[in-house]
Amino acid sequence: MRPTDETLAEHPLLQQAYERLERETGLRPQIERAPARGSTARAGDRSAFLRFAPEHTNRCFEIHVLPRLTPAELGLTANRLDPEWPALIISEYVNPKMADRLRDMDIGFLDLAGNAYINAPPVYVFIKGNKRTAMEYPDPRPAAHAASQGAGLRIVFALLCAPHLVSSTYREIAEAAGVSLGSASRTLHALRDQGFLLETGRRTRRLHNYPTLIERWTLAYPEQLRPKTFLGRYRAADPEWWQDAALEPYRAVWGGEVAAARLTGYLVPERISIHTRMPPGPLLATFGLRKDPTGNIELHKSFWPPECNTDAPDLAPRLLVYAELLASGHERNIETARMLYEQGLAGHLEPD
Known part of the structure; x- marks a missing residue:
């Protein structure tokens, strides 16, 4: 709050x-x-x-x-x-x-x-180190609503990064986001009730208040959606393996620090985030990635429609890169996230 x-x-x-x-x-x-x-x-x-x-x-x-x-x-x-x-x-x-x-x-x-x-x-x-006390202060957070839970976040992301979906049917939106028809209906109604989705004509809609909607998605993503896409943590024998690695044959893309480095030239990546649409076995074998609970490589299942706007075929959408940078909490990543925001997210920050 x-x-x-x-x-x-x-x-x-x-x-x-x-x-x-x-x-x-x-x-x-x-x-x-x-x-x-x-x-x-x-x-x-x-x-x-x-x-x-x-x-x-x-x-x-x-x-x-x-x-x-x-x-x-x-x-x-x-x-x-x-x-x-x-x-x-x-x-x-x-x-x-x-x-x-x-x-x-x-x-x-x-x-x-x-x-x-x-x-x-x-x-x-x-x-530092004082233990958390019994809650003396009432929890100010509003109850979770459809647009801030897992399926709802997938829909919001799809609408932000593939704007043509906004005026599609509920069924088309559900199919694009990979969620149930009921989830699509609940999420779109929630967005409308909160003023983020405006009906501009018969079956014509547009998103409203992009900055606030992006902020809400960014804050909810690390806890409500990211854990559900997590496939494992890995480490490579060669720490520089990612520099020449081609992910497209494995239907995978770079997220987080690698994507941000390629978009801004500002970071030297230390943590690697990869999002894939296929079982990770071939990718792991090709690049010699080994399971390691303390490894610096995170593998995630892609959750967005293929038609989402991206800067390159091997990069995740900017909004996801931005959210991953902020979720790390590291100062250099936070600075880079600001640069991405100023350049525009979700393809473009569209005016209301």
């Missing part, structure tokens, strides 16, 4: 988190709706800011309340940060791995367990 600007300063999660910080450290956070007079805050900014008592430090943090902090949520947030203001994420719980990642990115955080990172000289706080 992303609280509205008007309610952010009074958000209950924020109140509980800074009360816990005071108990842990003695620091006394103060919440403001705008930075101090004389600052260069954005005109009309209604965001909430946190400042510590002047006897400690006068540094002001822009607050981002993210109750359930996932790598994808971190990636989306990191790409929107205002470089003028240090950020402070407020979350229910920040696990040790995420705590280290946030510190490395110099993004502050507080959680309900008392974990925190604050870099505001002369104040420095880094607490």
